Amino acid sequence: MTAELILETRDLTRTFGALVAVDKVSLQFRRGQVHAIIGPNGAGKTTFINLLSSDIDTSFGSIHFNGQDITDLPPDKVSRLGIGRSYQKTNIFPEFSCLQNCWLGAQSRLPTSMRFVRPARLYDEVREHADKALRDCGLYQRRNTVAAHMSYGEQRQLEIGMMLATNPQLLLLDEPLAGMGQEESFEIIELLKKLAEDHTLILIEHDMDAVFSIAQQLTVMVNGQVLETGSVEQIRNSKAVHEAYLGEDEDES
Amino acid sequence: MNTRASRLIRYFLISNLLLLVAFPWVGEHFYVGLVMNMMIFGILAMSLDLLIGYTGLVSLGHAAYYGLAGYLLAIISPESEAVSIWLALPFCILGTALAALIIGWFSVRTSGIYFIMITLAFAQMLFYYFNENTDLGGSDGIFIFFKPSVTLGSITLLDLDNHIVFYYFILVCMLLVYFLLRMLLASPFGQVIQGIRANENRTRALGYPTFYYKLVSFVIAGSIGGLAGFLEGMHGGIVSPGHLGWHESGLILMIVILGGMGTLYGPIMGAFAMIFLQDWFQEITVHWMLLMGVFVIAVVLFLPRGIAGLIEDLAAKLDKSVTDSNRPATQKNGESGDG
Numbered sequence: 001m002t003a004e005l006i007l008e009t010r011d012l013t014r015t016f017g018a019l020v021a022v023d024k025v026s027l028q029f030r031r032g033q034v035h036a037i038i039g040p041n042g043a044g045k046t047t048f049i050n051l052l053s054s055d056i057d058t059s060f061g062s063i064h065f066n067g068q069d070i071t072d073l074p075p076d077k078v079s080r081l082g083i084g085r086s087y088q089k090t091n092i093f094p095e096f097s098c099l100q101n102c103w104l105g106a107q108s109r110l111p112t113s114m115r116f117v118r119p120a121r122l123y124d125e126v127r128e129h130a131d132k133a134l135r136d137c138g139l140y141q142r143r144n145t146v147a148a149h150m151s152y153g154e155q156r157q158l159e160i161g162m163m164l165a166t167n168p169q170l171l172l173l174d175e176p177l178a179g180m181g182q183e184e185s186f187e188i189i190e191l192l193k194k195l196a197e198d199h200t201l202i203l204i205e206h207d208m209d210a211v212f213s214i215a216q217q218l219t220v221m222v223n224g225q226v227l228e229t230g231s232v233e234q235i236r237n238s239k240a241v242h243e244a245y246l247g248e249d250e251d252e253s
Numbered sequence: 254m255n256t257r258a259s260r261l262i263r264y265f266l267i268s269n270l271l272l273l274v275a276f277p278w279v280g281e282h283f284y285v286g287l288v289m290n291m292m293i294f295g296i297l298a299m300s301l302d303l304l305i306g307y308t309g310l311v312s313l314g315h316a317a318y319y320g321l322a323g324y325l326l327a328i329i330s331p332e333s334e335a336v337s338i339w340l341a342l343p344f345c346i347l348g349t350a351l352a353a354l355i356i357g358w359f360s361v362r363t364s365g366i367y368f369i370m371i372t373l374a375f376a377q378m379l380f381y382y383f384n385e386n387t388d389l390g391g392s393d394g395i396f397i398f399f400k401p402s403v404t405l406g407s408i409t410l411l412d413l414d415n416h417i418v419f420y421y422f423i424l425v426c427m428l429l430v431y432f433l434l435r436m437l438l439a440s441p442f443g444q445v446i447q448g449i450r451a452n453e454n455r456t457r458a459l460g461y462p463t464f465y466y467k468l469v470s471f472v473i474a475g476s477i478g479g480l481a482g483f484l485e486g487m488h489g490g491i492v493s494p495g496h497l498g499w500h501e502s503g504l505i506l507m508i509v510i511l512g513g514m515g516t517l518y519g520p521i522m523g524a525f526a527m528i529f530l531q532d533w534f535q536e537i538t539v540h541w542m543l544l545m546g547v548f549v550i551a552v553v554l555f556l557p558r559g560i561a562g563l564i565e566d567l568a569a570k571l572d573k574s575v576t577d578s579n580r581p582a583t584q585k586n587g588e589s590g591d592g
Contacts, residue, residue: 053458074457074462075457075458076457076458076459076460076461076462076463077462079458079460080460085458091452091454091458092452092455093451093452094451094452095451096451100444104444104445104456104459105459107441107445108459108460108461109460110441113441113444113445113461114441114465114466115441115442116436116437116442117436117440118440118441119440120443121439126441162455162459166459166460
């Protein structure tokens with residue numbers, strides 16, 4: 001447990017009017033680990049991820065990525081620093097083919113896309129990255145299929161593929177298994193395990209079996225606050241967590 | 254769209270182009286002038302389509318650049334002789350580009366209905382400025398007595414006062430704009446703006462500062478609109494506040510929708526159809542606006558993807574009924590070649 005810090009939040013807070021969605025969350029994420037965030041609906045998990053990716057602004061507190069304060073950076077800068085994210089609600093370019101979807105991800109790693117003359121398709125390095133992302137997310141065979149014409153599960157895969165195309169160090173995954181059947185879930189879990197080999201993952205997920213099979217670190221959030229954080233074993237044995245949340249789920253499974 | 258159907262469309266477009274090339278030798282003087290108008294509006298509509306159909310920015314103030322370039326041409330043209338095109342053209346285009354940069358800086362950060370309103374408001378500000386400015390002719394507008402000269406040293410390269418030379422000058426400008434926009438859309442920049450149209454938030458999350466891409470697209474569209482205004486100033490010999498009013502902006506928007514957003518040839522076809530019908534309906538009745546309205550409603554109801562959509566559907570159908578696929582394609586040319 002001595003791997004270096006990749007991401008740290010200090011007193012991270014976000015309010016919506018009178019509601020404190022994320023309340024002074026101070027967490028540390030270590031490079032190379034899978035850190036899952038669990039908690040009941042409305043616990044502030046998605047808001048927390050949205051703060052990390054800068055999709056929404058922070059009210060109070062700070063975020064540090066590789067030692068750099070990224071609290072006030074816009075989402076495009078955060079992405080270019082190496083933080084990729086996927087969304088709970090599928091967020092793709094529906095009328096583009098899979099290749100085009102991943103292409104935009106890969107092309108964003110050019111120093112700039114303010115290039116107006118040479119056709120994009122001649123950028124071999126972009127093509128290589130896009131193809132690799134398609135292969136990694138298992139959609140290489142479907143590369144010319146329009147995203148809107150694919151199944152929900154495939155669109156979820158594409159969601160991850162687009163993120164991978166940006167070649168991130170840190171992946172923020174907001175319920176990658178949401179709404180998936182068992183077989184599709186299994187494929188995504190295998191994919192996540194493979195990604196965990198050379199990426200850092202922060203994962204929100206309701207499927208406890210999946211969480212326990214992938215994650216090393218767990219944080220339980222309730223009402224915008226961190227209830228408990230630690231290794232999977234620590235959380236399993238935590239009394240507070242059992243009372244507040246975990247107990248019921250474990251009994252079910 | 255499969256490759257054979259798109260090849261059919263290409264043949265169709267090329268044959269239309271050949272008709273355009275041949276037209277000044279067969280058409281009456283008046284109609285040659287009308288086709289020049291159509292081509293100028295084709296340029297203007299393509300530039301607006303870069304915003305609407307490819308970047309997802311619905312501007313209701315696009316005539317501002319068109320009219321502004323006309324005024325800039327009037328300002329830089331002396332009353333008694335022709336101005337050099339090497340001075341006038343960059344002046345007009347850079348001037349409109351600067352205006353687009355300023356207007357875009359404020360408007361591109363908004364979206365949807367707010368973007369529509371703010372572009373409209375800026376265009377109306379320009380309208381009232383020129384409408385009240387008596388030095389520039391006020392509401393009557395101002396004449397441009399001489400077309401800019403195209404000379405190199407003492408040699409005249411192009412005599413734009415010659416009707417036919419000027420016709421080809423406009424045609425070449427239209428083709429240049431068409432291929433320039435095709436190049437842009439195929440470039441990395443083009444991929445990003447099309448991503449913005451499809452899903453701006455996701456485009457930003459993938460690492461693109463979308464504001465700057467939208468702004469650059471806005472400035473390019475404004476500059477090309479400026480080119481159209483420059484040509485219109487030369488062609489009409491007068492520029493008036495009407496050129497940058499919201500009525501004109503609405504007309505360009507209608508042309509783009511009529512022709513088919515998100516294609517480049519569609520807006521050109523839309524411009525040809527719209528101006529042809531305007532001219533025709535005006536001959537038939539004084540209530541021609543009524544006919545125009547019926548026509549626009551019919552297109553929106555029955556051809557939601559505009560003329561370009563119709564052409565694509567026909568090409569796909571032709572491609573399916575493989576037999577004798579070339580004949581009906583040439584038949585189609587006649588219809589919209591005139592229009």
